[in-house]
Amino acid sequence: MRRSWFSVCALVIVLASAVLVPAAGAAEPSPGATPTLVLTASHATLECSGAAVLAARLGVAGATVRLSRKAAGESDSRLIGTFVTDAFGAIAYRAAPRVTTTYRADFLGNAEWLPASAEVTVTVRPRVRLFAPERVYRGERARLKVQVAPAHPGASVSIEMWRGDAWTPWRVVTLGGDSRAVSLWSADRVGRQPFRVAMAADDEHAAGASGVRRVRVQKPNPYGVPIGAKRIVVVDLSQYQMYFFSYGRELRSFPCVLGRPSLPTPRGHFRIYAKGMNPGGPYGARIMSYHPPCAIHGTNEPGLLKRFPRNFSHGCTRLANANAIWLYDHAPIGTPVWNVP
Numbered sequence: 001m002r003r004s005w006f007s008v009c010a011l012v013i014v015l016a017s018a019v020l021v022p023a024a025g026a027a028e029p030s031p032g033a034t035p036t037l038v039l040t041a042s043h044a045t046l047e048c049s050g051a052a053v054l055a056a057r058l059g060v061a062g063a064t065v066r067l068s069r070k071a072a073g074e075s076d077s078r079l080i081g082t083f084v085t086d087a088f089g090a091i092a093y094r095a096a097p098r099v100t101t102t103y104r105a106d107f108l109g110n111a112e113w114l115p116a117s118a119e120v121t122v123t124v125r126p127r128v129r130l131f132a133p134e135r136v137y138r139g140e141r142a143r144l145k146v147q148v149a150p151a152h153p154g155a156s157v158s159i160e161m162w163r164g165d166a167w168t169p170w171r172v173v174t175l176g177g178d179s180r181a182v183s184l185w186s187a188d189r190v191g192r193q194p195f196r197v198a199m200a201a202d203d204e205h206a207a208g209a210s211g212v213r214r215v216r217v218q219k220p221n222p223y224g225v226p227i228g229a230k231r232i233v234v235v236d237l238s239q240y241q242m243y244f245f246s247y248g249r250e251l252r253s254f255p256c257v258l259g260r261p262s263l264p265t266p267r268g269h270f271r272i273y274a275k276g277m278n279p280g281g282p283y284g285a286r287i288m289s290y291h292p293p294c295a296i297h298g299t300n301e302p303g304l305l306k307r308f309p310r311n312f313s314h315g316c317t318r319l320a321n322a323n324a325i326w327l328y329d330h331a332p333i334g335t336p337v338w339n340v341p
Helices: 002-020 302-306 321-330
Strands: 038-041 045-047 052-057 064-071 078-084 090-095 101-107 116-125 127-131 135-137 141-149 156-163 166-174 180-186 191-199 213-218 232-236 241-246 249-255 268-271 274-277 286-291 294-297 311-313 336-340
Touching (some): 038 101, 038 116, 052 064, 052 101, 078 090, 090 101, 141 156, 141 191, 166 180, 166 191, 241 321, 268 286, 286 321, 294 321
Parallel strands (some): 045 116, 135 213
Antiparallel strands (some): 038 052, 052 090, 064 078, 064 101, 101 116, 141 180, 156 166, 156 191, 232 241, 241 249, 268 336, 274 286, 286 294
């Protein structure tokens, strides 16, 4: 019985002690003292059109805090609003500045605390964008387009090229009234050329740069296949050879059998309009129709592909069955077929 009475007393003392502990995050009152006010931004530097979350931490629950801002180029601060801190003595505000801006939080004080203030600056970079083609043929000119936001009409920006191990200025262009500029670059060497655009800092913004755009310069093909075409089948009638091009690059090449002199393979530009698997007989493993009654198909006479010239069909283009299967898998309906002399 004595042990039970002591246990109850000990429990009462523990509970009483717990009641005296202040809530987490809240400051203990200290009349006449200055509380610690901290103002932070989730992003100290951001790109125009981006946002940062401002957090003012005072540690005094239910306190009134004024939040204001002063943008670059402005002489006076502007009030954003008045906020009341939460149970942890904090407030949060989402800011989306267009220019570099300094934010200020002010606690005016109350009967228990003296006033306090804090500042944080959010630096804003312009949004610089570069548009460039992914591929061009050697000897062509690539159109490089620049766009900057917010608008900077009349500002100068530098188009830079990556050369070896560093960015090198290539051309300085002036933004027009729509904050855009265009420049042409002559592609004279096969390979990849990285570009970016850099813009110097001004009174309202930090220096900015675009993402990197890599232009692939390719050797032109002899058939004039456009570099923007995802896939084109070219049959060179004089070579008895078929080529599969993708974005101007030759991916595969196959020997083929063409029409006999009395039933020549037609010349011109066509498109695959029908496909079939395992037609059998002289059509082999696959068939792709492009100009009635002509088609590209496999064969049951692979030995004909070893002869030259190879004019044995009724106008169709015959391939080894393995090659016909590959083409069937990579040339959907609608794929252009160019039969060139």
